[in-house]
Amino acid sequence: MAGTPDPSCHSDNAAHSGHSGHSGHSGHGPRGKFYHQYPKMPVVITAQHEGRKNAMVVARHTVVSSDPATYGISISSTDSFTYQMILKSREFGVNFLPFEQAALVDALGSSKGRDVDKFQKFNLAVKQPEQTSVPILDVAYAAYECKLLSETEYGRSRWLLGEIVAMHALPGIRAEEGVLDMGQVNPLLYLGEQRYLAPDKDTLKYVPR
Numbered sequence: 001m002a003g004t005p006d007p008s009c010h011s012d013n014a015a016h017s018g019h020s021g022h023s024g025h026s027g028h029g030p031r032g033k034f035y036h037q038y039p040k041m042p043v044v045i046t047a048q049h050e051g052r053k054n055a056m057v058v059a060r061h062t063v064v065s066s067d068p069a070t071y072g073i074s075i076s077s078t079d080s081f082t083y084q085m086i087l088k089s090r091e092f093g094v095n096f097l098p099f100e101q102a103a104l105v106d107a108l109g110s111s112k113g114r115d116v117d118k119f120q121k122f123n124l125a126v127k128q129p130e131q132t133s134v135p136i137l138d139v140a141y142a143a144y145e146c147k148l149l150s151e152t153e154y155g156r157s158r159w160l161l162g163e164i165v166a167m168h169a170l171p172g173i174r175a176e177e178g179v180l181d182m183g184q185v186n187p188l189l190y191l192g193e194q195r196y197l198a199p200d201k202d203t204l205k206y207v208p209r
């Protein structure tokens with residue numbers, strides 16, 4: 001996938017493998033790259049297995065349920081070293097980095113853990129995890145520790161669902177009602193094709209009900 005920063009944008013809606021529980025999709029949908037649903041917030045997925053740490057980036061991720069707290073991530077190729085480590089360790093970390101770390105995010109998402117020790121190369125400092133062994137990145141303003149619950153196959157892609165077993169956040173990043181305080185943190189957004197941006201705080205609008 002050299003030269004293609006987000007292989008996730010290749011459509012993965014080909015025929016399902018059987019254990020997804022879905023039915024009826026024949027795999028005739030659109031293919032190739034489509035970015036209409038962007039901007040998205042790219043996150044750094046971390047893993048550790050037998051002392052080796054690794055990190056990749058995914059733009060395709062979400063909370064799936066809040067009670068129980070579960071998190072899903074989409075990995076577009078089983079070649080991913082992070083994916084292979086997650087399968088072995090049954091754990092992964094979700095790290096939220098600010099706009100100021102766009103270059104690091106792009107570097108982590110365009111290099112392969114099989115070829116390079118990204119923690120060494122990018123000098124990544126870590127914090128102690130609480131419930132797992134996943135690396136919690138020092139540069140993250142928030143991070144979740146997840147234990148793998150299930151893996152679903154969609155063509156070459158894998159949807160990994162984890163239970164969130166611990167949460168980390170810098171103090172002071174949340175404002176009223178628990179939402180991110182945009183005066184304290186500058187979330188990172190991704191438009192596709194190596195284009196990063198930050199939300200414009202001046203457009204923040206509260207809609208009273």
Ligand SMILES: Cc1cc2nc3c(=O)[nH]c(=O)nc-3n(C[C@H](O)[C@H](O)[C@H](O)COP(=O)(O)O)c2cc1C
Pocket residue numbers: 005006007008042054055056057058059060061074075076077079080081082083105106108109110111112113114190
């Ligand atoms: C902004 C950005 C978003 C990305 N989103 C995804 C994604 O959603 N799913 C995916 O599998 N790969 C995605 N990638 C690509 C992986 O991070 C990339 O293939 C990485 O090199 C895998 O590393 P590994 O082999 O060490 O696991 C993204 C890359 C970037 C830069």
